[in-house]
Amino acid sequence: MRRAAVLLPPWLWLLFLVAAPVAVLVAIALAAPGDGVPPISSPIGWENGRPVWQGGEAWTVLAEEGWHLGAFGRSFRTASLSALLCLLLAYPMALGVARARPERRTGLLLLVMLPFWTGFLPRVGAWIGLLRDGGWVNGVLAGLGLVEAPLPLLYTEGALLLGMVHAYLPFAVLPLVAALVRMDPGLEEAAADLGASPFTAFRTVVLPLSLPGAAAGFLLVFIPAMGEVVIPELLGPPEARLVGRVLWDEFFRNRDWPLAAALAVLLLLVLIPPIRLFQRLEAR
Amino acid sequence: MRRRFSAGRWGLALGLGFLWAPILLLAAYAFSADRIPFQWGGFSLRWFEALAANDRMLEAAWLSLRVAAGAATLAVLLGGMAGWALARFGPFRGRALFGALAGAPLVLPEVVTGLSLLLLFVAGQAALEAGLGWRVERGAVTVLLAHATLGLAYAAVLVQARLATLDRSLEEAAADLGAGPFTVFRTVTLPLIAPALAAGWLLAFTLSLDDVVLASFVSGPAGTTLPMLVFSALRVGVTPEVNALGVAFLALAGLAALLGWWALRRAALLTGEGRVEAPGRGD
Known part of the structure; x- marks a missing residue:
């Protein structure tokens, strides 16, 4: 009975706030758009007393207008x-x-x-201040006489990647440290x-053993980066229409x-495939 | 020991430099009097004063702190139970689904979690209004529920991992x-997993305080959290006030890290793993 008392609260919470939302998400993805509040209508309509399927329009739009799928590619x-x-960067670290x-x-x-705990937004904000046309980096470059006019650094692909790497680098370091610490140092000594x-001992023994x-580490960055919204919005070029931003705009705008x-x-x-792969790597 | 390939030392210095450079610059220029961020105009605390006088910012910060504390507490309670069940209950019915659901918020992209939770809340609101005639607004409470769900996942992992490495003979001895079972839990198990609970609470708290995506989706007109406010400010351009806020965050994070480090160290001492070594040994 004590077991039930421990299991029941998290079970209920997870069913209501993890499982049910995904079910609702799938249902709404099949619903038809509407003009009301909320702006959806049932996927099943009635014509002459008979049910007619009118949902799934979103999927047709996705398939026909290629640019949504292009966002997935980007x-x-x-x-x-x-x-x-x-x-x-993380491996040597x-x-x-x-x-x-x-x-x-x-x-x-x-x-x-x-750095991961120093506030995500202030850190992204720091990059804005550093990379702006009149920002710190351009000031230093101009002071050194390296550039005449400020370089366009902010709102570029480079700024986007810089912000992403800066935000997610700690995630890549942790699993690598775990793998390297677990390794038997005797193997390298034997080599x-x-x-x-x-270097040969490193290349032929340590490196292969640290690959998992x-x-x-790769997946721990890749998975959240696929849906990232804030960094592309604040640092990336306007034309960088990544999935997170496209989704955000379709919903809010x-x-x-x-x-x-x-x-x-x-x-x-x-x-799902990268998540499954990550979980299998973790379960080893 | 023989020489080992050690590009690591330089790599570590380089990586830490990259991670810390923008943060240190931000911290330094937060004390600059200049209106333009990252321009030195002499030492001044004016941006901290401006921050302290910014009522909207303070109101949002107070809301965020309350939401974070509530979400972290719920997350540790529920995550503790979930971690306990996963570590101790063996193959109970539905364990695979339970584990998958508890782990899902860790791996789902924020936009997916945020959107799906919002859609659930909208459905819930509609059901409450139709069924009971209650009109409920989204706001701080829905943000709290979302953040507790995220924090639960982290707390469950931490507690499960802690229980897995625990020496059960201590509990058996007691x-x-x-x-009795309750006395064993209170006097032996709970102190041993307390560091994991503390770490889980701190992690859930900072995740909540840092989150803008989930909050933007699930919040309502009355629930503007601090990150939501900062995000809208950054969309227009960075201000020196945001830098001052960054310094406040940095101080808070440093304090939390010290607390967490202390908790981990205490845990290591309690269980006898990783005894403190005298300085100068090793290598």
Whole structure:
């Protein structure tokens, strides 16, 4: 009976606030748009006393107007590129943490994680101030006599990637540190005893063994980056219509709820394989 | 030990430099008198004063703090139960679904969670009005429910992981010495998982305080949280006030990190893992 008392509250919460919302989302993705509040109408209409299917219009729109699907392509590219850049930067960082003395590791990890806790929006705001035409970076470049006119840095693809990497880098470091710390140091020593140079030992022993950690780090950046809204909105070029932004605009500007819901369902479906892969890597 | 490939030290310095440079610049220029952010105009606290006099900002901050505290508390209670069930109850009925639902908010993109929760709340509002004649507005409460759901997922993972590494012989010893199940829980288990609960609370609290996407979806006219306000300010352009706010966040995060570090250290000491080593050993 005590078990039921522990299980019941989280069960109810999860059913009401995780399972039910997804069910409603799928239902609305199939509904027809409407003029009322909320702006939807039933997918089943009545004509001459007979039910007629009039829903699913959003999916036709998605299939016919290619630019929504184009947003998925752009998001995929931006998310993979961000995750790859994070990984390139995170790997040496994780190596540095894993090879530090054990009593220093916690402090170093804290230094990696703390920026994540300093407020996401102020950090993105800092990039705006740094990259603006009259901003800090252009000021420094002009002061050094490197540029005549300010470089257009903000609202570019580069600023978007910079913001993404800065925001998500800590996520890529953590699983790599975990993988590297778990590794038996005897393996690398054995390679060295057998005559491998430090770099060869790293390349042939440490790197392959850390690949699952690297994959987890990649996915931990890629998955949230696919639906990211705020960074593209604040740092990216106006034409960078990524999925998150398209969904946001369809919902808030165009008030097309079925289309926004259909985009969310599609995003969910697209993300199921990477999510499953991540969970399998974590369960190892 | 032989020499090992150690590009890591430089890589770590580079990466930390990249992570911290904009934050440190922001912190430094928050004390500049200049109206233009990131321009040095002499030392001044005027932007902190402006922030302290900004009623809309303060009101939103107060709302955000209350929502975050409520959401974190609910998240730890429910997440603690969920983590407990996953770690201790073995293969109960529906365990796979339970685990998947508890983990879903961790991996779902914010826009998906936000939109689906909003659609549920709209359906709920309609049902309440039709069924009971109640008109309920969306606002702080719906934001709290959304944030508690997100925090629950994190708290459940932390508690489950903590319980999995726990030495059960401690609880068995207490039971052998005649303690009832509740006494064992209160005097042995609870102190041992307390660091995970504290970490879960802090994580849920900061996630709530930092979230703009979920809040933008599920909130109503009366529920403008601090991040929502900052987001709309940043859309127009960065102001020195936002930098001052960033410094306030930084101070808060630093304090929370110190608390969290202390909790982890205490936990390590309690369970005897990772004993404190004398400085200068190792290497």
